[in-house]
Amino acid sequence: MTGGGDIVLACRDLSVGYERPVLEHVDLSIGRGEIVALLGGSGCGKSTLLRTLVGLLPPLAGTVELFGRPLYELPLDDRNRLLARTGTAFQQDALFGSMTLEDNIALPLCELTRVPAPVVAEMVRMRLALVGLAGLEHRLPGELSGGQRKRAALARASILDPELMFCDEPSAGLDPAVAAGIDETLLQFRAVLGITLAVVSHELESIRTIADRAVLFADGGIRAAGTIDELSRSRDPEVFGFFHRVAERPRGPASIAT
Ligand SMILES: Nc1ncnc2c1ncn2[C@@H]1O[C@H](COP(=O)(O)OP(=O)(O)OP(=O)(O)O)[C@@H](O)[C@H]1O
Numbered sequence: 001m002t003g004g005g006d007i008v009l010a011c012r013d014l015s016v017g018y019e020r021p022v023l024e025h026v027d028l029s030i031g032r033g034e035i036v037a038l039l040g041g042s043g044c045g046k047s048t049l050l051r052t053l054v055g056l057l058p059p060l061a062g063t064v065e066l067f068g069r070p071l072y073e074l075p076l077d078d079r080n081r082l083l084a085r086t087g088t089a090f091q092q093d094a095l096f097g098s099m100t101l102e103d104n105i106a107l108p109l110c111e112l113t114r115v116p117a118p119v120v121a122e123m124v125r126m127r128l129a130l131v132g133l134a135g136l137e138h139r140l141p142g143e144l145s146g147g148q149r150k151r152a153a154l155a156r157a158s159i160l161d162p163e164l165m166f167c168d169e170p171s172a173g174l175d176p177a178v179a180a181g182i183d184e185t186l187l188q189f190r191a192v193l194g195i196t197l198a199v200v201s202h203e204l205e206s207i208r209t210i211a212d213r214a215v216l217f218a219d220g221g222i223r224a225a226g227t228i229d230e231l232s233r234s235r236d237p238e239v240f241g242f243f244h245r246v247a248e249r250p251r252g253p254a255s256i257a258t
């Protein structure tokens, strides 16, 4: 689906789910440097797929290849080394409430590297600046707005300079200006840090702004895939419904301020 090149993620005939499959026969590949949107209605299986792609939920069938290696067929150490080249911002931000922003974001560096403490502090400071949170190092997550917490989660997911980042609904529920800021941050991740991105989103504005391609999931599998323009022009009722329903809505409830 990417026309060749350096494939960072490939799923082949992948089935994911729990007692029963949620998505089946997923064939998907993402090339280095791409931003690919993963779309679909609530409950269609986007977060379940991400769990499998980041090593947390073994597939029911099929394979996941990360950087050309079969993730679930590797010994645990090798699998973890491969996963250390990825970063994930989960749908719920998963920041530790009793730790400052600085400590939350430093966590992967402290756990997985031997970078000296003063360098860790500097790296965290720079990453906070990149996501628009300069100067908030000493705040607790509870002292941040929803938009700021989302940015903090992106900072933590990116602190090890991953080659590939997964983001599950990075701008859901944010007002349009804040959501646009998150889009800008994701584009910076690619431009400045060279990160390839797989982004789950419902926000059409955001998808149009950041994504090169999109994959739409429905009815237990991939329903359509292509560029955003191709999908917008699709007459498939499911695809049409998704794009035109979202397009008619305001970008999201302005329930979470900066
Ligand atoms: N831990 C779990 N055990 C069993 N079933 C689950 C579990 N987590 C999710 N599911 C079910 O799997 C299906 C897909 O859920 P998932 O969270 O992947 O959807 P989603 O596309 O991310 O939805 P949303 O857009 O609302 O986040 C749903 O039917 C859900 O109820």
Ligand SMILES: [Mg+2]
Pocket: 046, 047, 048, 091, 168
């Ligand atoms: Mg989800």
